Amino acid sequence: MRALWLIGALALLSCTGTIKGPPGTQGGGAGVGGGGATEEPCVETDPTAAPPNDTLSPLRLLRRTSLALRGVPASDAEQAALLAAGDEAAQRLYVEHFVDQTLASPAFYQTMFELARGWFMIPLIPNDADAPEYAPKQQRILEICPAGTDNAGAFVYYRDQLKDCTGVKTTAMVEPWWAPGTMIRLVGSPANPNDGAVCEGRPRGTCGCGPHAVGCWYVKETYPGWAPFISFNPHGQRRLLQEESARLFAHLAWYDRPVTDLVLGDYSVGPVELQAALINTALETGALQLQTDDRWWQPSKFAGVPVDPLHDANDAWAWREYTVSERNPFLLADRSYKYDPRTQNDPVKGVPSAGVLTQIGFMGAYPRERVRAARALETFACEVLSPPNSQDFNPYISDPGKEGPCQNCHRRIDPAAIHFKRFARDGQAFEGWGGLYPIAGVGKWHWPGFEKGMYPFGHVPFTEWNHWYQANTVMTPISQTLKAMNPESIFIDFLPPDQTLLGQTSDGTIGPLGFAKMIVASGAFDRCVVRHLHQQVLGRDIDPALEAGYLDDLTAKFISKNRAIRPFVKTLTQSVSMGRGL
Amino acid sequence: MNRALVLMVLAMACDKASGPAPVLARQSVCGTSATAETKKIYDGLKGECAGCHVAGVRSFFVSLGTFQALLVTDEKLVKPGDPDNSELIKLLEGHGTGVFKQMPIAGLAYADRASAGTAVNGVSMSDVRAWVTNLATQSRDPRPDPNAKVLVRMTGQQAQRTLYQQLGLDNSDFYIKAFEYDVEMAEKKDEDRYPLLGPDEMPAPRQSQTAERFYAIGGGSSTGQIRADSTVSPTYVLTMQQTSQAWCRFALGKTGNTALFSAGSMGTADEATAKTTIRRWGLHFIATQLSDDEVNALYTDLFVPLVADSNAGNAYVGLCSYFIRHPLWVFY
Numbered sequence: 001m002r003a004l005w006l007i008g009a010l011a012l013l014s015c016t017g018t019i020k021g022p023p024g025t026q027g028g029g030a031g032v033g034g035g036g037a038t039e040e041p042c043v044e045t046d047p048t049a050a051p052p053n054d055t056l057s058p059l060r061l062l063r064r065t066s067l068a069l070r071g072v073p074a075s076d077a078e079q080a081a082l083l084a085a086g087d088e089a090a091q092r093l094y095v096e097h098f099v100d101q102t103l104a105s106p107a108f109y110q111t112m113f114e115l116a117r118g119w120f121m122i123p124l125i126p127n128d129a130d131a132p133e134y135a136p137k138q139q140r141i142l143e144i145c146p147a148g149t150d151n152a153g154a155f156v157y158y159r160d161q162l163k164d165c166t167g168v169k170t171t172a173m174v175e176p177w178w179a180p181g182t183m184i185r186l187v188g189s190p191a192n193p194n195d196g197a198v199c200e201g202r203p204r205g206t207c208g209c210g211p212h213a214v215g216c217w218y219v220k221e222t223y224p225g226w227a228p229f230i231s232f233n234p235h236g237q238r239r240l241l242q243e244e245s246a247r248l249f250a251h252l253a254w255y256d257r258p259v260t261d262l263v264l265g266d267y268s269v270g271p272v273e274l275q276a277a278l279i280n281t282a283l284e285t286g287a288l289q290l291q292t293d294d295r296w297w298q299p300s301k302f303a304g305v306p307v308d309p310l311h312d313a314n315d316a317w318a319w320r321e322y323t324v325s326e327r328n329p330f331l332l333a334d335r336s337y338k339y340d341p342r343t344q345n346d347p348v349k350g351v352p353s354a355g356v357l358t359q360i361g362f363m364g365a366y367p368r369e370r371v372r373a374a375r376a377l378e379t380f381a382c383e384v385l386s387p388p389n390s391q392d393f394n395p396y397i398s399d400p401g402k403e404g405p406c407q408n409c410h411r412r413i414d415p416a417a418i419h420f421k422r423f424a425r426d427g428q429a430f431e432g433w434g435g436l437y438p439i440a441g442v443g444k445w446h447w448p449g450f451e452k453g454m455y456p457f458g459h460v461p462f463t464e465w466n467h468w469y470q471a472n473t474v475m476t477p478i479s480q481t482l483k484a485m486n487p488e489s490i491f492i493d494f495l496p497p498d499q500t501l502l503g504q505t506s507d508g509t510i511g512p513l514g515f516a517k518m519i520v521a522s523g524a525f526d527r528c529v530v531r532h533l534h535q536q537v538l539g540r541d542i543d544p545a546l547e548a549g550y551l552d553d554l555t556a557k558f559i560s561k562n563r564a565i566r567p568f569v570k571t572l573t574q575s576v577s578m579g580r581g582l
Numbered sequence: 583m584n585r586a587l588v589l590m591v592l593a594m595a596c597d598k599a600s601g602p603a604p605v606l607a608r609q610s611v612c613g614t615s616a617t618a619e620t621k622k623i624y625d626g627l628k629g630e631c632a633g634c635h636v637a638g639v640r641s642f643f644v645s646l647g648t649f650q651a652l653l654v655t656d657e658k659l660v661k662p663g664d665p666d667n668s669e670l671i672k673l674l675e676g677h678g679t680g681v682f683k684q685m686p687i688a689g690l691a692y693a694d695r696a697s698a699g700t701a702v703n704g705v706s707m708s709d710v711r712a713w714v715t716n717l718a719t720q721s722r723d724p725r726p727d728p729n730a731k732v733l734v735r736m737t738g739q740q741a742q743r744t745l746y747q748q749l750g751l752d753n754s755d756f757y758i759k760a761f762e763y764d765v766e767m768a769e770k771k772d773e774d775r776y777p778l779l780g781p782d783e784m785p786a787p788r789q790s791q792t793a794e795r796f797y798a799i800g801g802g803s804s805t806g807q808i809r810a811d812s813t814v815s816p817t818y819v820l821t822m823q824q825t826s827q828a829w830c831r832f833a834l835g836k837t838g839n840t841a842l843f844s845a846g847s848m849g850t851a852d853e854a855t856a857k858t859t860i861r862r863w864g865l866h867f868i869a870t871q872l873s874d875d876e877v878n879a880l881y882t883d884l885f886v887p888l889v890a891d892s893n894a895g896n897a898y899v900g901l902c903s904y905f906i907r908h909p910l911w912v913f914y
Contacts (some may be wrong), residue, residue, distance in 0.1 A: 049893075054732060062867040064914040067736065073914075076866055083871075116737070116806045117782070124805055209711040226763040231805045241723035242804065384638025393688040407688070409636065411681050500680045503658060539812075539914075541732025545641040545648040547730070548655065549613050549722025552734055564857045580732040582913050 029330040030516045032095040033579025043088065044148060048543035054580045058082060058091035064100055065573060068537045069115070070107035074098075081265045089172070097574050101567045109254045112565065115536045116249035118377055120356070124242050125364040128435055129428045132229030134238055135435025136360050138280035139217040140203040141224040142190060154187040155213075157203075158224050164188025176213045177276070177297040190216060201288040203433075207387040228273075235317060240274040241361035247249045247319045248309065248356060253565035255306055259529050260563055263380055263516035265355045268332050269308070270317040272297050277360050278327035284436060285443035287329050296327060314532065324353035330442050331358050341441075341489035342478055350439050351422055351493070351511035356380075358512050360437065363423045367463060370557075372423075372513070373416035374409075381502065382528035382544070385388070385409045394571055401474025415501045416472040419515035420467065420499040421476075423491050424461035440465075441488045451487040455517060465490065523555065526563065530555045533565065605821070613723030616650040623713045624649045626705020627674075630695065649693055650908075655720040660715040671711060733913040739802025743779055745906070748867055749833035750841025753779070760788050768792070768887045778827040781806050795821060814912070822907060828899035830902035834895065842866075842902065856885050860901065867905035879902075 011022070017266050025354070056064060062082055072175040072447040085094040096301035098212075103109055118287065127133045141158040156164040164187055172191035173183050186392045192208035194197070201209035202215055209216035221227045228237035245262075251269045252259055253427040261267070275296040282290050296302040299314050302322075308354070311318035325333035330350035340349045356362055357376060377383040388408035396404025401414035412534060422440040429435030437443040450457040452468045467477045469490035471483045478489045494514050495506035502522035506514050519525045527544070530551065535541045542551045554572075574580065583693035599807040606642040616624070624646050629832050642653040653659055654669065661668045669678060676684040676691030684691040695701035730911040735746065746752055753768060760769030767788040779786075781803045783791040793806070798821040802810030833839055838846045842863070866874035872880075884904060888897035905911055 027740065052732075057870075059865075059869040059871065060910075060914070067734075067740055067744075072738050072747050073869065075850060079865060079869060105878060118802050118810055120806065120807065121804055123807050177871070221764050223763065227765070232767060232781075232784070233783045236765075239805075246804075259660050317699070363821055382639065384640075386637050389633035391688060398676060399832075411687065416679060503680050527639075540731055543727060543730070545644055545652050548651045548726045549724045550726045554723035576695040577726055577730075582733055582910055 023559050030349050031092055031278075032065060032099055033092070039368070052580070054582070056071050056579050057191075058088060058095060060094050060581065061092070061579060062098060064578070065095055066102070068539070068573070069099065069102045069569070070111055076308065078148065080563070082271065088254050099570060103570060106568070108566075109250050109309050113243075113246050113250035115278055115532065116246035117243065120245050120249075121533050122245055122362055123365045124238055125361065126367075127229070128489065132225045132431075133242060133333070133429050133435075134225070134229040134432060135242060135425055135427075136277045136281075136364055136437065137217070137228050137237055137429065137432035138284060138435065139215055139276065140190075140209070140433040141431050142186075142209075142218040142505050143212070143224070144217050144218075145187070149531040150371075151185075151187045151527075153188060156186075156188050156216060157216075157272065160188060163395040164190075172208070174209075174211070174213050175270070176218070177294075178213075178217060180298050182482070184213070187211065195288070201283050201291060204516070209284075212297070213296065214276075214291050217276070222307070228432055235271075235273060237277060239271050240271060241277065241359070242363065244268060244274060244359050244361045245356040246268055248354045248359075251306070251319065251321065254309060256562075256564040256566055258563040259565060260520050260525065261355060261524065264513065264520065264528070265333075266325050266331075266335070267321055267323050268359060269321050271318060271320065272316045275327055278324070278331075281360065282328035282330060285328075285439065285445060287443070288582055290327075290329075293326075298324065320440045324358065328353075330439055335513070336507065336509050337513075339510050340493065340508075341481055341486060341492050342486045345486075347446075348443050348491075348510070351439060352509060352513040354511065354516045356512035357420075357516055358423075364437070366551060367425065368419040368468075369420040369423075370410075370413055372420040374413050374555075376420075376515065377416055377519075379517075380528060381524035381525070382500075382531055383412065386412065398470055399473040399475075411473070412501070415495055415499050416515055417476050418477075418495060419493050419512050422491050422511065424465075440491045446488065451483075451490075451497040526555050526559060527551055529563075530568075533558075533569060534572065537569055538575070538577050548576055588780075588894055605687025612721075612725060613651065613721045614655060614718070616646050616654070619713050620654055621646055623705055623710055626701075626703060626709070628691070630692055631705065634686075649723060651804070654717070655722045657720075660714055660717065660720075662719055663715060664733055665711040666715040668714050671714060674710065675708065710739060735800075735814055735913055736911075737810050737812055738796055738799040739780055739810070741799055742780065742796065742801070745825070748841060749829055749902075750835055750836065750839040751829065753785075753838065757785075757787070759785070762788070775830070775832055776825045778825055795825070822912075823903075826903035826906035828901060830906070831895075831899045834898055834902065842898075842912065848895060848898055849899060851885075853881065853891045856897075857881050858896070860885070863901065867902075868908055868910035870910055 013276055015021070047079050059079060059082060062079065063073045066072065075297055082094045083112050085091050095152050102197065112531035123138060125134065128135050142155040143158045143161065145154050145161060149165040150167055151169065170190040170191040172186045174186060175182065176184050189206040190209045190213070191272060192206055194207040194210045195199055202211060203209050205360050219227045227233055230236055231237060231239055247474065248271050249262055252261055260505055279296060302320060303313065307313050307318040307320045323333050332350040334352055337352050345472070351358065363372065366375055374385055378385060388405060393405045393407065394403055396406065399409040402411070415498035422442065424440060426436040426438055427434055447457060447462070450462045451466060453462065471478050471480045476490050476492060478492055494508050494516070496508045497505055501518045502524050504518040504521045506518060509517055531542050533556065542554070544551055546553050558568045558573055628643050635642040636644050642649050647672050659668065659670045665671045668682065672678045673682060673685040674692040676693065686692065690698070692701060693707040696704045696707050708894045756775055757768035757770055766785040768779060768785045769788045770792055773791065776795065777787065777792045778795040778799070780801050781787060782797045782805055787793050789885055791802070797808060798816055798817045800813070800815070802808050802809040804862045833842055843849050849859055855879050858876050861872055864870050877897050880901070885897050885901055887898045
């Protein structure tokens with residue numbers, strides 16, 4: 001009789017998905033490693049196949065859980081506490097509590113950061129000439145006049161000691177952005193005004209550093225330019241920009257935000273030094289109001305803002321949440337900004353910010369639009385871009401998006417790359433100063449005549465634009481006539497209605513945000529996140545071919561938890577798979 | 583009797599779409615299985631499609647199983663009963679609505695190849711359409727692949743950190759402070775200690791051998807643009823063998839180190855001490871409560887011969903490195 005009841009229950013449960021636990025419990029209260037209930041209700045058709053005898057003991061389950069969530073096994077003390085908890089049920093309950101504690105510990109933040117760093121694998125921004133020529137700094141280096149000179153202790157431009165450390169010079173006292181609450185004395189060129197048409201708010205030539213010396217920086221080191229550049233400097237701006245994407249992911253995990261904010265959000269995280277790069281990019285683009293905006297460096301202005309759990313709230317090096325569009329107003333807050341150069345003559349206002357996808361670290365590491373698109377597809381949509389086997393293709397003429405064997409991948413890459421076209425780097429930085437990060441067609445970034453390719457436009461990025469942004473291609477869907485009339489129309493950066501990406505049509509949002517909306521709408525982003533979290537917690541990727549239903553099921557669970565990482569990770573720890581092993 | 587009953591009830595409950603068509607190679611009771619008709623379509627399309635669709639999320643033609651699990655059950659591609667609104671049909675006939683307008687993506691669309699008789703082992707378009715028309719509602723199995731691996735090898739980073747924790751070691755045992763451009767780096771003390779540290783760690787290792795050893799055990803690095811590798815490669819085995827022995831010896835000789843012996847100094851070779859240590863280290867290293875038989879076997883087969891060959895110190899080094907190379911340490 002009991003057997004019949006069991007059979008009936010199995011029949012009801014099979015194919016219905018997860019057995020739900022009491023309302024309000026994450027993962028249905030199934031217990032870590034599937035103890036207490038099962039998340040895999042279906043039953044194999046072959047009843048002669050004995051289930052594998054690989055259920056982990058509570059001790060081994062604790063070890064596995066600890067390694068998955070914080071990277072090291074449980075300590076002797078934790079193991080002793082588990083054994084002291086009582087019988088096996090009590091020990092499994094101990095593991096469940098351990099999961100809750102670990103998810104709430106800074107170690108989990110660190111695990112999420114390291115997971116994302118290895119997953120995104122964004123390289124360091126390359127040097128733009130011989131090391132340490134590094135462009136994003138965009139601030140001019142100061143040094144201190146030595147003792148014995150007329151202006152001893154004052155700050156002058158590097159290499160201007162002979163000129164400005166002696167004699168009577170222009171002087172200005174400022175509270176510098178890098179040392180709030182203190183005053184420094186600028187003498188000579190750094191103390192000059194930097195407004196007006198010549199300076200445009202930048203410290204070029206003999207123009208000054210501007211209010212709070214925002215256009216300049218100072219660090220005591222043996223050779224100017226190396227501190228922000230070297231990869232092993234934890235406070236180096238280049239390293240910070242590389243880490244920003246993974247830090248944002250960990251931040252989203254820590255604060256239970258929807259992971260889609262990773263590519264859809266108008267916020268990110270970064271220490272003061274990182275935010276300086278955005279501020280100076282915006283200043284270079286013409287947002288001069290930022291010279292007096294102290295919200296990014298004045299501690300009293302960012303009190304209470306969420307930071308990472310490894311730093312104090314007021315620490316300048318904390319990974320502090322900031323609103324991207326406030327640091328660079330040309331990275332727009334508008335979540336659906338549209339601009340069609342085929343029908344609009346007014347200048348484009350900017351490009352909507354899009355989490356990782358508009359970070360300097362991401363844009364700067366990948367030099368061109370197609371590389372960015374390919375990496376973004378692989379990283380955030382888990383697309384596989386592999387070459388085709390032998391097949392006859394139409395001849396390649398000028399558009400890899402629809403001609404020749406390259407279209408095997410470029411049919412997907414180019415509709416993505418269209419969104420990444422405006423971001424460029426121009427010029428070389430000298431000791432951190434002089435490199436530019438224009439957003440084509442935005443702010444002051446217009447270059448009359450660039451399309452002719454003549455001096456002064458015979459270098460990157462103009463040569464690449466003139467070579468690759470060809471009219472009537474998938475990536476640049478404009479006519480030759482329009483291109484001739486409006487050369488900047490080549491920067492068209494939304495997907496026209498006759499094209500799709502991952503099966504989605506665009507709502508017309510320009511830039512990387514338009515791309516992000518489509519990978520999210522297609523479901524590819526969610527599935528990709530689920531696969532990587534599964535890899536972290538259960539140690540293996542989900543095979544999208546063999547386990548499509550499993551991936552669908554987990555993705556639905558992930559979305560049902562508002563795409564917050566910690567509740568979903570807890571669900572994974574409660575799966576039957578988690579409880580299997582050696 | 584009971585087995586037959588179970589089978590019958592489960593088949594009724596789950597295999598909603600099998601219909602009258604014979605079922606081939608049932609994948610699971612919880613996802614619709616490929617029918618003979620589906621296999622015929624798969625075999626007919628494979629010749630033209632398998633060239634590209636063998637990797638990633640569109641690896642439809644790796645096997646009949648992936649064809650069924652990935653394509654047939656995806657309503658965006660195949661709408662049972664409605665060939666005109668199935669993207670697969672549109673693609674094959676050359677009027678796709680997505681990024682690709684036809685399949686194969688170059689030359690004649692499949693339908694034209696089939697009409698012309700040039701499709702490799704092709705099936706007719708009318709057959710494909712008929713298959714979609716008669717296809718029952720499909721569903722996917724929501725369970726993980728029962729044959730998927732369940733064991734995970736510790737990553738290089740986990741292995742390094744675990745060794746630090748379990749052996750009572752830290753960076754100060756291997757490195758002194760060094761500065762480059764006023765930035766602190768980890769300068770190795772002695773190569774014979776087998777320093778091993780990821781280049782993304784802070785302070786970062788100054789010598790390349792330190793990072794190379796980390797890479798050898800599968801560690802990854804974003805600054806080095808090297809992905810982590812958790813296979814049990816010969817390089818991993820060799821490096822872990824050397825490192826475990828060197829680090830165990832160092833940890834056992836480290837003054838005041840209570841990680842391996844709570845007294846802070848190495849135990850003696852007497853049987854009681856050795857067996858107590860074996861039992862403790864089983865828990866310490868591999869989270870396993872060893873049975874008396876297992877303790878006795880390790881004492882007799884491993885510890886005693888090592889003492890006889892050399893001394894207690896070497897025996898404890900051998901015992902310690904044995905646990906670090908144990909499958910229960912390597913995997914979780």
